[in-house]
Amino acid sequence: MSFFEIKKISCIRSNKLLFKNLNFKLNNKELLIIKGANGSGKTTLLKILSGLLKPISGSIIVNKKDMNLLKDEYFKYFEYIGHENAIKSALTVRENLNFYLKIKKDLTKKNFEKAIRIFNLKNLLDVKIENLSSGEKRRVSLSRLILSKSKIWFLDEPTNGLDKINTLNFFKILKQHLQLNGLAIIASHDEIKIKSKNINLSVN
Amino acid sequence: MSNFFNLIITDIKISLRKKNESIISILFFLFSILILPLIFQGDQDILKRFLIGIIWFLTLLTIIFSVEKLFENDYEDGILDQIYISGIPLETIFLAKSLSIWIITCLPIIILSPLLLLLFNIQTEKLANIFISLLIGTPILCMIGAVTSALVLGFNKGSSIISLITLPLYIPVLIFGIEASNSEIIFNQIGQEFKILIGYLLIVVAVSPWIGGLALRLKYR
Numbered sequence: 001m002s003f004f005e006i007k008k009i010s011c012i013r014s015n016k017l018l019f020k021n022l023n024f025k026l027n028n029k030e031l032l033i034i035k036g037a038n039g040s041g042k043t044t045l046l047k048i049l050s051g052l053l054k055p056i057s058g059s060i061i062v063n064k065k066d067m068n069l070l071k072d073e074y075f076k077y078f079e080y081i082g083h084e085n086a087i088k089s090a091l092t093v094r095e096n097l098n099f100y101l102k103i104k105k106d107l108t109k110k111n112f113e114k115a116i117r118i119f120n121l122k123n124l125l126d127v128k129i130e131n132l133s134s135g136e137k138r139r140v141s142l143s144r145l146i147l148s149k150s151k152i153w154f155l156d157e158p159t160n161g162l163d164k165i166n167t168l169n170f171f172k173i174l175k176q177h178l179q180l181n182g183l184a185i186i187a188s189h190d191e192i193k194i195k196s197k198n199i200n201l202s203v204n
Numbered sequence: 205m206s207n208f209f210n211l212i213i214t215d216i217k218i219s220l221r222k223k224n225e226s227i228i229s230i231l232f233f234l235f236s237i238l239i240l241p242l243i244f245q246g247d248q249d250i251l252k253r254f255l256i257g258i259i260w261f262l263t264l265l266t267i268i269f270s271v272e273k274l275f276e277n278d279y280e281d282g283i284l285d286q287i288y289i290s291g292i293p294l295e296t297i298f299l300a301k302s303l304s305i306w307i308i309t310c311l312p313i314i315i316l317s318p319l320l321l322l323l324f325n326i327q328t329e330k331l332a333n334i335f336i337s338l339l340i341g342t343p344i345l346c347m348i349g350a351v352t353s354a355l356v357l358g359f360n361k362g363s364s365i366i367s368l369i370t371l372p373l374y375i376p377v378l379i380f381g382i383e384a385s386n387s388e389i390i391f392n393q394i395g396q397e398f399k400i401l402i403g404y405l406l407i408v409v410a411v412s413p414w415i416g417g418l419a420l421r422l423k424y425r
Contacts, residue, residue, distance in 0.1 A: 050285075050289060051289060052285050052288070052289065052424055053424065054424070054425045072291040075289045075290065080285070080286075080289060082282045082285060083282070084280070084281055084282030084285075085281075086281060086283050086285065086286045087281070087283075088214070088218060088281070088283060089281075090217075090218040090221040091214070091217070091218065091221070095217075099210070099214055100286070100290075102206070103207050103211070103287060103290045103292060104290040105290070105291065128221075
């Protein structure tokens with residue numbers, strides 16, 4: 001039995017069928033890359049997996065339990081980094097990370113220094129988000145992954161706006177996460193040089 | 205409970221940082237009151253008769269403008285999604301956002317209003333009345349506004365119709381708020397108007413978190 005499985009997931013948004021009877025299984029140490037053209041439903045699929053949208057049919061099984069039965073427990077299994085960075089522009093980098101450390105129980109302060117080091121945020125800690133570039137904002141958003149204890153990562157275009165060095169840093173932490181029995185599902189247009197399963201969503 | 209206070213403290217911190225945005229609604233309120241002598245051409249009697257009503261009406265306008273995008277900005281930035289998947293109940297999120305907008309927008313108005321009455325030489329016994337009636341009435345206005353804002357977010361279409369539908373809910377607060385502010389004695393015996401306002405407040409506090417939470421949940425379906 002796989003740790004994470006989706007069965008016959010179908011989704012209609014704005015009267016448009018995005019995907020029908022989608023199935024996949026993912027085990028520990030496995031990476032799934034969702035590919036597809038703009039509007040094919042990559043973000044929608046990730047939002048469904050994160051519980052932010054409801055599919056019209058199908059089920060999501062994690063650790064042998066149905067997502068609907070787990071209710072809020074389900075949220076503890078994953079960390080979701082969406083298309084938006086989900087950071088408050090009037091707050092500093094430190095205040096944003098502290099905000100999430102306070103409200104999200106799956107985040108731990110233990111790895112705060114590590115997150116800052118990996119994403120080169122030391123000099124930006126007390127800078128307001130509104131004064132950062134788009135790449136720097138993405139780094140702040142991705143640093144939550146280091147703080148997270150969650151087993152599954154759902155990531156929507158994680159390398160958007162990142163430079164070469166930080167993209168490589170991201171792949172490094174992704175590999176480490178997978179080696180530590182983690183799972184990841186990523187929607188990306190970029191080439192990710194890590195052994196992975198792939199699904200292609202097509203525009204209907 | 206700690207999450208509830210964390211959300212409120214963060215919102216207040218942001219509004220203090222965005223001084224221009226948060227101060228503009230208070231300036232709108234103050235400026236509108238201070239130009240009244242010009243509108244009434246210095247006629248003190250008319251001004252005194254209508255001042256309390258105008259304060260209540262401007263309070264309502266200030267609240268409507270402030271709560272309009274109470275949830276929308278956080279939703280568009282992806283922050284509401286993250287708060288939602290952190291497992292905090294949507295009802296708690298709704299209550300925290302409503303309370304923070306009340307602290308940011310209404311507390312200054314509640315404190316300033318008696319001082320404005322003093323400035324216009326209104327009987328001093330009415331100062332306590334307006335202070336207490338605003339203290340009871342403004343949370344009702346904020347929560348109705350927050351429900352509207354949540355409904356607008358929940359239903360993608362027809363936002364202007366939703367705003368119009370909820371508009372009549374504000375009117376009892378205005379009627380009884382103005383009556384309570386103008387009533388004679390409140391310390392010896394609580395007036396009927398105050399009792400009705402308190403009753404309305406209790407109903408809104410009991411019901412609105414569920415409606416607000418339900419409206420936000422529509423966004424996640």
